[in-house]
Amino acid sequence: MIPPYSVAIVHYHLHRGGVTRVIHTASRCLTDAGVPHVILSGEPDESGAKLPVQVVEGLRYGTEPGGITGIQLVQAMRAAASSVLGPGPIVWHFHNHSLGRNRAMAEAVAILAEAGDAMILQFHDFAEDGRSQNYPVIADADTLYPHSPRIRHAFINSRDRANLISAGLPAARAALLPNAITAPAAVKPLEDAAEQALVLYPVRGIRRKNLGELFLLAALSPKGTRYAVTLGPDNIRWQAVHEEWMAFANDTGLPVMLDVVGRLSPAPKAQRSFAGWLRHSTHCITTSVAEGFGLGFLEPVAMGKPLLGRNLPAVTNDFAEAGIVPGRLYDRLLVPVGWVGMETLRQRLVRSLRSTLEAYGQAMSNEHLERSFAAMHHKGYLDFGNLPEDLQRQVIHRILAGEDADAVLVESRAETQPLRTWLRRTLKQTSPTAKPQDLAAYAPDAYAGRLQQLYSSVMDVKPAAPEYVPKHKVLNQFLKPGSFHFLCT
Structure with missing residues (x-):
């Protein structure tokens, strides 16, 4: 049965790398499940995969002042999503919105939160975690981490989830969403075992x-x-x-x-x-x-x-x-x-x-x-x-x-x-x-089930005014005394 909502997956780009692989996997899972969706990216998909991608230039990396505003970006995203998905309800699935690579994306998330839109905010990396060069872009953004019954924060490991909960995010709004693992194409083994490693x-x-x-x-x-x-x-x-x-x-x-x-x-x-x-x-x-x-x-x-x-x-x-x-x-x-x-x-x-x-x-x-x-x-x-x-x-x-x-x-x-x-x-x-x-828990079908459960959880509740996790408390979690590492600077 086709669900009563569509999904808009949002990221800065679709360059080769971990986040792009996650987005590609999610798109294929949603296609297999019959969930209408679109991928909004600041740049074209360089992989050439035939996925439903719409380019919204305001999403690409942009850290200099004077660029697109948050409200302009929301308008552009809504127009691009509706051109593919029509006027029905949308779940917005953002990846790394708080990373400090585009201030307008962080502002757009806050605008959508205030409007009561359903959202998944998925974190792969944090500006607060060894990415000090990114942090000035969002250092004064007090609405960086919104939460409400219609917003779920999704984490790829338990440590990050625990950090945000300790900073003030309600545990019920913090989900664990580990990546899917897909086996690569089979590689023909060598005829003779290697003598040396x-x-x-x-x-x-x-x-x-x-x-x-x-x-x-x-x-x-x-x-x-x-x-x-x-x-x-x-x-x-x-x-x-x-x-x-x-x-x-x-x-x-x-x-x-x-x-x-x-x-x-x-x-x-x-x-x-x-x-x-x-x-x-x-x-x-x-x-x-x-x-x-x-x-x-x-x-x-x-x-x-x-x-x-x-x-x-x-x-x-x-x-x-x-x-x-x-x-x-x-x-x-x-x-x-x-x-x-x-x-x-x-x-x-x-x-x-x-x-x-x-x-x-x-x-x-x-x-x-x-x-x-x-x-x-x-x-x-x-x-x-x-x-x-x-x-x-x-x-x-x-x-x-x-x-x-x-x-x-x-x-x-x-x-x-x-x-x-x-x-x-x-x-x-x-x-x-x-x-x-042994990797069954990380198989694509298990990932697809977790995605749909997340989307349903934010669509099945009424909109409510968002609250915000204090940004300085998130920073303090990642800068705890004794946690410094030379190779993470």
Whole structure:
């Protein structure tokens, strides 16, 4: 039965990336369910997929003053949606409206909230969470987080949901909407098993992906092990960091290859495509220090590849609730304090923490400094993943110079052992820790059901005046003392 409403999905663009994949999946789910819908985007869909897209130019990134106003954007969106969907009731499904990439979109959401429109506000990222360059765009927006019986805030992980609830969002208006997982096209396996490990990191090499950790692992892995990152960053902000790691790979000769897809081949006469690299890989890896949904933990399961790497409880706890053990994961990689120097680290922390807080309009308190500094100590060790890149390289140089390699420890579930020992054992294990059928909770049909339940929940109630979560309380949740991370700045 066709539902008594239509859906307008709204985003800044449809460039390749995680949010676009989520929108594409949602559109296909709605089509299969017979739900009339349109996708409103500031730019055309670069994928070429035949989806119901309408371009509304006022939705594209726009942070300079003097552009389209919120009311003008609402008028343009209403006209574009009605041209496809007709005059019936619409559920507006916004993605990342509060990210600080377009002030008019944030204003438009508040206008629609005041008008009593039904809305889903879905969050993949937050300007308050390691995106200080975005924050000034929405720093004075007091109507950023509206809520009412006809508005649901949808989160891709439980941590973000808990943060907004702690800031004042009623729990009944905060929904968990994890992404759907779709298995990629089947890749023909190699005829002969690989003799040595090829560990694939299927991401763009931006800063929070913690590329330095791959080099540490490479320095301590069994001889012949290779590591590869599929893509380089497309955002100019991260390209300098990426180029420094490219130079480090050349200088040290460590077996870490960056930006490989389309540029390098995984083996003689093998395709340079992603499928080619996936086919030749023996394992997948994640060393990221911050994720929204954590696709990198579940996609290897869908692809039948064993996963190793850094655990992120903020996202993997949700997977554990679904009964999924995505891989062989560690909580920290520990290096001796003396390899870095506490005074050096403290000076770097003072500069970086002050700069980050000031970007959010906050002064650095002694509590922020001391709790952040204390959080970095682990009984005489530091977590390699929370060191700035130059100090990561300093640690790796010590290992290459012959420092005691077994002084580097891996910590998993409060137990430690030499990282070199852990790697030798883990890389021998070529069976995944979960099967594709374990991902049923994240299947497209389950996602479609959650979407329709959300839409019905905001359509089946009467309009009411919205209230607003205090913006400063949301910011405080993401800037808690002790939560600072060098690679998330």
